[in-house]
Amino acid sequence: MRVLLTAVVLSAGAMLAQPVPAADVAAGETKFKQLCGTCHGPTGKGDGPASAALNPQPRDLSSAEWQNEVDDAHIRTVIADGGAAVGLSPIMTAFGHALSDEDLDNLVAYIRSLDD
Template sequence: MLRVVKGFRYVRNAVIKAVNMRGFLVGLTALLCIHLTTAARALAQNASEGQKLYATYCSACHGDKGKADGPAAKSLPVKPADHTNGTVMNQLSDKYLRDIISKGGAAVGKSSFMPGWSSQLKDPQVSDLVAYIRSLA
């Protein structure tokens, strides 16, 4: 009889542990889903803000849609980057894009006709621009 009681306690404890683990995993999965949804929304908001900044600071040369066909592009001796060209743009790191936006083309070995915007744009705004530029390619 003592063996049955011990066996029952063992099974009961195993069931309790399994139920607790299941609850933990369900909770963890829910938190992960919430985090991913929030991150996706944050990216969308950043890209949306980036689009506004792009219209102000970039579209004159790079065009409204990023195709390097802005009104000022025709008068430049060097063609601006086509931000819709995924073959090129997807190889560039976010750091590279932040540097060229903040410091200008000459800082990364590109044309000095690409100005640096660090005096006009704060770091979060530059990140918003990068998010938007990424959405074009």
């Protein structure tokens, strides 16, 4: 009985210790290259094949200055609801219809992983 109880307590503890699934930076990178790279460049530097023709041009997302200015909620809103939702250009279109919550988490995590 005592052994059984210990086993139950231990396995409950193990379940509690399961980490919340972390966002997947590699999956975010894959999505970014598929959906965003044309304008933002493959690594978010703002040097995609289409970026020269854009006005405004997308900023360098790896800039530490910008990274410090914005929170994750801002980045997520821009991606899901488009630039216009936060007072930026509507050329940055909304991708919410094409992305799951998980995709959005992964994209935010990928963008956060970029630095100079």
